[in-house]
Amino acid sequence: MSHTFARLMVLPALLFLTLLRPAAGEPNATPAAGQQLTPLLAQIEQTKVIQAEFVQTKTLQALKHPLRTSGRLVVVRGQGVLWQIDRPYRATYLIATDSVLEIGADGSRRIRKAREVPALAQTGQVFQAIFQGDTRALEAYFEVRIQSGASRWQVDLTPKPMLTRFLKAISARGGRFLDAIDIEEGGGDTTHIEFRNTLLDAPIADADREFFSH
């Protein structure tokens, strides 16, 4: 395999990574800033199950009005991330390492295996990394900067040059857990996601458990 070849096969993966922007703020920074980890961030890293509600507001150049979706997310370490939109319509995504399960408003299910859509493997890994304190994948694409005080912290992600066309900046802030993520895209679109009612290591509802064991 030639060097150019190696470069090329990761391109779509990168493009897919840029699709992660709505969620790409994350409450941790392991290898690079490992020593500076605050107790708060370290605690998130230790957590097995995280549940939270989210409200996502997108302000897009092409749209007259900002776009709001809300729902909740469940992160189970090692198993995947459940991203459930409740409003304005119902849709559920279960992002695991090797597959993505989409459940539509009508209950229709669609599983996409990472093998069928190889870029999904990358997506699933990065998506989980975001919520599980594994920044290895992220540091490939971002400069990670952490500021933290006694009860608050903020992580700023500056994309490496190859991504600047698509992404200007991501910042995430929080206390016990992630409170909010702000994403500024290359074209001027912005996304703001707020997390509320975070539960750490609380029992998972049976219905949710079913998604994970599908």
Next chain:
Amino acid sequence: MRLRALSWLLFALLLATTTALKFWPTPPIETDLLALLPATERNPAAEQAAASLGRLSGERAVFLIGLPQAVDARNAATILADRLRDGRVFKNCVAKIPSPDPAALLDFYVPYRAGLLASDPHHLPVTRDDFADRLAARLSGPFGGAALPLAEDPFALFDDWLAALPFRQFRLDFEDGWLGVHDADVSWVLVSAELAGSAFDPALQRELQTALTKAEQELQHRWPTVQILRGGAVFHAAAARESAEGEMNVIGIGSLLGIVVLLLLAYRSLTPLALGLLSVGIGLCAAVLTSLAVFGRLHLMTLVFGASLIGEAIDYAIQFFSVRLGAGPDWNSGQGLKLILPGLAVALATSVVGYSVLGLTPFPAVRQIAVFAISGLVAAWLSVVLLLPWWLSRPTKQTPGALLALPAQWLDFWRARINGRTFLLLAGSLLVVAAPGWFRLTADDDVRALIQPTPALIAQEARLRALTGMEAGSQFFLIEGDDAEQVLQHEEALVQRLTAAGITTQGVSRFVPSCLRQRENQALLEASLSAQQAALDDAGFRAEALRTWQGAVGRHQACLTPADWLATPMSIPFHHLWLGATANGQASVLLPAGYRSVDILAATAADLPGVSLVDKPGSVSRLFGEFRRTGGLLLTAATVLVFAVLAWRYGLRGGGAVLLPTLLAQTIALGILGYVGSALNLFHVLALILVLGVGVNYAIFLVEGLRGGPRRQSAALLGVVLSAATTLLSFGLLGLSATPALSGFGTTLAIGISIAVTLSPGALIMATKLPGMDFTKAPCTPSR
């Protein structure tokens, strides 16, 4: 006599010098295993494609470095790449990869995006609801966002197109400039390299080996648990070369040692030994030069076989020494030669017939062996006939030695106990015993008989493939058309079928749809523009953004063509997929992956126009099978020819008598192969043909030798035993070869010839009633 001898000697000197010059500084030896395979495809474009794909895989090598910590694995990979880059082996060796540039990919495709759709036209969104769903998914899903701003690609159609490009069929992840993969507790990092020369260049292979061993030792010193997996044709080629060279040495040295010991024991003088080796040496030089003249290069496999030819080439010299020994003090070299010349001629003729029949098969490997053997034997024969009478003009003082006791007793036993009827009875019962073996014979025509990769390398590559997902299929589709556009259309039809069958593909049409498809796609989008507009309006699209999108859909321009794509740097790794102009028009290659059997591929593509499945290993195997089955015809042809030669010398009945032991040997050998459970392939059949040409020599030598007085008879018997021993030793050593084809060849020859030799007194018995052939009288045991 002197003039002839001296001119031949001069000629031989010339041969030796030329051979030496040919081998210096680099021997013209071919180690490319693919060169052994016959042209199997009727379509020259298919052969061309197969060759270029083979060349491509030959130029590349990959390494996976595994350590528990990713940081260590990366450091180790850097060191390996640095060390390998230092030498002259690789022109390029990369561990760390510069940041990729997704922008270049976007810029290339964006202008044509209205015609670029990932799914086939039947699955495109059509209604307002379809488009609304896609828009909603783009806006709110966790993967919202896209490569292009919302106004440029509101329905994420272009994103889907990019995601469906077959760049990534590998499991490797891009991690901070490294390509890596993780399994349970090991982090693997990829190092990829491009060879600076041919994978089959022995000098390059040796340098690679040295550099790699050094680098590996360094890594193991720093990280004792480091694992290094390697993949690439160069490693197979190096392993094959090493093993072949080793075999060549074992067979060559073994045969020579055997000859030295046997000749010294038998003739107790250095002169016959030196002259015998001289005749063999001249034979080998002639064989090498003739093969080079015919084929350009000498394949290593030919040399391995060639080493085993030593044992056969010495036979003519041994016959000459025997007749000299038999003549005692009455020796006259001219008369001696006259005495053995007919026998030598018949023996050479039968061998030449046997090898010629081999040369009729279309397999380059076998043909080269045939040419090598025939030219070598002829030159050795000529050396004996032209050189030895002049050199050995004085009588020998030796008498046939004690070596002769056992074979002489054997011959006496035959004479005393076995007559024509008992021999036929014996033959019949041997056949009865052998017959069940024939029915146990199985066949295996796998191409791996010729190409046998080292198990250790195979295991490493299997691991590498499992980790990286790189597939090394040897089957592919050839797609042809009158022009590039037609090729793409044919390819699209095939891709559609294969995708439906769950088979992934890599082909140019996946990067550049046919112009027809691009136009269709754009027309479909334009047709549903009002539905799109309605969906966008509902979502609150600004008028300006809407115009941007309408402009993109409605922009008509030239189609994206393979030529455009081939001109971009990103297509470089895929250039092998586009063959371009061929004798039939234009052609491309489509690589399938993830199929369970070749039959599925064949069935899927069966009736598509311009599409043909190229399955080189399959074709070669089929060809092997075909010739194994028609081996009977070849054998019959060889038998008729050999019989004709024998009948010319011994008459019809005499010829039959001389041939009988060899025919028996063939059938019994076949039975033995069945009993020991050998799976029969072409090479066993070829060996059986050779048993005929070579095995019959011993009956000839025996019949010829026993026409003289007792002393001559003893010497002749000694000659037969020596000849048989050297030949059996050589072919027996060939039987140890790691290449199944050679090993099967050698073993079958050794078994067949041993039986032929053992039964050869039967020829005497059967021929004994014929005029001038009464061999029953004089006992053969040497008189002291």
